[in-house]
Amino acid sequence: MEAIVFDKVNKIFPSGEVAAENVSVRIRKGEFVFVIGRSGAGKSTFLKLACRQEEPTSGRIWINGQDLSALTKRELPYFRRQIGVMQPEFGLLDDRTLFDNVNLAMLATEQPRRAGRKRVAQMLKLMGIEKRADFYPREVSMGEAARALLARAIICGPSILLADEPTANLDPDTAWDMMYLMDELNRQGVTVVVASHNRELVSIMRKRVITMSAGCLVADEKNAVYNTRAADAMEERRILNERNNRKKAGRLSD
Numbered sequence: 001m002e003a004i005v006f007d008k009v010n011k012i013f014p015s016g017e018v019a020a021e022n023v024s025v026r027i028r029k030g031e032f033v034f035v036i037g038r039s040g041a042g043k044s045t046f047l048k049l050a051c052r053q054e055e056p057t058s059g060r061i062w063i064n065g066q067d068l069s070a071l072t073k074r075e076l077p078y079f080r081r082q083i084g085v086m087q088p089e090f091g092l093l094d095d096r097t098l099f100d101n102v103n104l105a106m107l108a109t110e111q112p113r114r115a116g117r118k119r120v121a122q123m124l125k126l127m128g129i130e131k132r133a134d135f136y137p138r139e140v141s142m143g144e145a146a147r148a149l150l151a152r153a154i155i156c157g158p159s160i161l162l163a164d165e166p167t168a169n170l171d172p173d174t175a176w177d178m179m180y181l182m183d184e185l186n187r188q189g190v191t192v193v194v195a196s197h198n199r200e201l202v203s204i205m206r207k208r209v210i211t212m213s214a215g216c217l218v219a220d221e222k223n224a225v226y227n228t229r230a231a232d233a234m235e236e237r238r239i240l241n242e243r244n245n246r247k248k249a250g251r252l253s254d
């Protein structure tokens, strides 16, 4: 079964920025995939489209067999529970302890409160931060905060984890700890998609690597090392140049 299917997906923002162009990709359940590419290549947009934070301008997306264009408002919360998300723009709340930060995600579900609190405690333990449960984000290390973010993302038992730069701002050791935790989740059957700039980490993990450039999916390799060829600036310029030429040609034929 496929966890994530993009079929000829385009995303053009009102500003005219092309964040996805004709992106087609299939990610099977249980896969571990890195999404790499230069800044502005469309990595975050890819993840946002997959969890329906953004909707495509055209093309279709299926998540766990569900056509996202057919999702109703009522179905959206149920859909969201299948997906754990880690994004730099959604950090921990400063005025809540790590426990409460993780518990917030639990409260959003209809679980009984006591069972919820028990699960939060288990999750903090699993992440190795149970001793930091009553600490506030400013009182813990970056690595501990990152673990709390991962705990929050997976507390509802999602079948898919989407992580946008989960190792940004982490020292190499802590970054490896995070990767280890995600790899463990993946071994337990969770489909994991990680957008990353971390060349060393991507290369050593030897997973499937999807490379984006100027909104286009330009490479998709198994057991890959960080691809400097496809991610490189020349490729990006070539795509932008062709896009410009098409635009000009379009205008001429109007």
Ligand SMILES: Nc1ncnc2c1ncn2[C@@H]1O[C@H](COP(=O)(O)OP(=O)(O)OP(=O)(O)O)[C@@H](O)[C@H]1O
Pocket: 013, 014, 015, 017, 018, 019, 037, 038, 039, 040, 041, 042, 043, 044, 045, 046
């Ligand atoms: N909400 C938005 N409105 C307008 N343009 C946007 C929006 N979000 C992203 N873009 C544009 O879409 C393109 C892709 O952005 P995206 O954030 O997906 O890139 P990225 O690969 O994640 O980059 P980075 O490595 O810097 O995080 C960029 O040109 C960006 O400016």
Ligand SMILES: [Mg+2]
Pocket: 043, 044, 045, 164, 195
């Ligand atoms: Mg990004």
